[in-house]
Amino acid sequence: MAEVPMSAVIREATHPARYSVEARRQPVAQPAALLRYIAQVEDILASSADTAAIPARVAGPLAELACVRDLLSPEQRTGQPDKYTRHTLYADPQGRFTVLAIVWMPGQTTRVHGHTAWGVVAVHEGRPSVALYEYEPGYGALPREEIRCVPGEVSWVRAGIQYPHRIFNADQRVAITLHTYGRDLSEDPCAINIPV
Ligand SMILES: [Fe+2]
Numbered sequence: 113m114a115e116v117p118m119s120a121v122i123r124e125a126t127h128p129a130r131y132s133v134e135a136r137r138q139p140v141a142q143p144a145a146l147l148r149y150i151a152q153v154e155d156i157l158a159s160s161a162d163t164a165a166i167p168a169r170v171a172g173p174l175a176e177l178a179c180v181r182d183l184l185s186p187e188q189r190t191g192q193p194d195k196y197t198r199h200t201l202y203a204d205p206q207g208r209f210t211v212l213a214i215v216w217m218p219g220q221t222t223r224v225h226g227h228t229a230w231g232v233v234a235v236h237e238g239r240p241s242v243a244l245y246e247y248e249p250g251y252g253a254l255p256r257e258e259i260r261c262v263p264g265e266v267s268w269v270r271a272g273i274q275y276p277h278r279i280f281n282a283d284q285r286v287a288i289t290l291h292t293y294g295r296d297l298s299e300d301p302c303a304i305n306i307p308v
Contacts, residue, residue, distance in 0.1 A: 145180040149173055150202055167230040167268035175266040178234035178290050184213055191215035198301045207296030216240055216287040221280030224253045225305040226273035229295035234266040238287025245276040253308045276308040
């Protein structure tokens with residue numbers, strides 16, 4: 113069963129923008145909750161004249177989706193011992209965005225990376241961590257801070273190598289995160305990441 117909070121707190125931070133939404137559990141079973149989220153993202157894309165504002169607008173709906181109990185199927189909750197595991201939940205037919213669930217076994221991590229498109233990530237279960245870096249031309253990614261996240265917490269980042277970060281699971285329990293990226297990843301889910 114998903115470990116999710118029950119009441120609401122929104123906290124804002126910087127680089128990448130970050131806040132926590134502890135939303136009321138939604139009595140909506142998959143796929144209704146996912147379909148509703150997809151409709152919300154489509155509305156945001158259709159109404160956002162400023163594309164830079166899209167990830168911040170997607171963050172709230174994704175945080176709410178992350179708090180939906182029993183959102184994922186047993187298969188979508190399956191991890192692998194040797195690498196973190198991506199499960200595609202939805203691929204927009206027009207290629208505008210992709211929704212993923214990622215399962216992190218203890219100790220698994222990404223490389224330090226930026227993104228080829230905007231991205232939003234929310235914690236569904238567990239206590240994954242994010243490490244933030246400053247990008248210095250000529251030097252690369254310089255460590256700035258590490259944050260242990262909680263269920264319902266959401267972060268977002270714009271495209272580019274100027275916002276390097278790393279997600280990892282330093283906890284002893286499995287962690288599951290939900291992601292939405294502003295591009296088609298149906299042929300290569302790794303195409304979202306730019307190593308820094
Ligand atoms: Fe990332």
